[in-house]
Amino acid sequence: MFSGCSAENPPIRIGDKWTSKIIVCLKSGPRRFSELQVPLRGVTPKVLTATLRAMERDGLVTRTAYPEIPPRVEYELSPLGRTLLEPMAAMCAWSRAHLHELLDARESAL
Amino acid sequence: MFSGCSAENPPIRIGDKWTSKIIVCLKSGPRRFSELQVPLRGVTPKVLTATLRAMERDGLVTRTAYPEIPPRVEYELSPLGRTLLEPMAAMCAWSRAHLHELLDARESAL
């Protein structure tokens, strides 16, 4: 979620390492598997698949496979997934407002 | 943070396993080391110390040691730490409103 926010390794996360970032990537509409791999720099297909499957089980995203050659699969935020955007925005606002204080404090403590 | 919310193993966390719960425990005022161990069921002193030290480095809590016998140490939320209560409340509200949907979806997917 904080990929477009401020920090590389933020102290605030939703669930696992990639879930929140995927939600942000799907905010503006459906995305293909390979389209997700790009902004999520360096995520391996195994981990991306696992994360998406977990989110699908939790009803946060929908998976649509088109029977074509080559195959095409689109992931989209479900209505439930969209409800997460609001509290995530609150967290994002906190980061913008205060994360630098936290990082400053951390650095001062070296 | 969700200890007083709804779920045992919530999909939303702040930082590591205990940070958010500690913030909640300190919400109403300073607490001693042993007072924190009780609500955080079963946290070992090593992990609690490590978590509190990290939060102290990040400027989220203040540590006050009183030179007495037996020793007494109090931990308290800093102003910066208190700013986290607001976005955490938003997440908590999300949990109350939607977490059951997520858990239902997860159960249906068995």
Next chain:
DNA sequence: CTGTATCCTCGCCGATACTG
């Protein structure tokens, strides 16, 4: 293109015992 299948590393976290 969209995944699976293995293997492996690394760090969080717990258990237990001990100390000032």
Next chain:
DNA sequence: CAGTATCGGCGAGGATACAG
């Protein structure tokens, strides 16, 4: 009471190769 010391498990997640 408030920690420190040591050991170890376990699972998330990365590297790499392969498949439909």
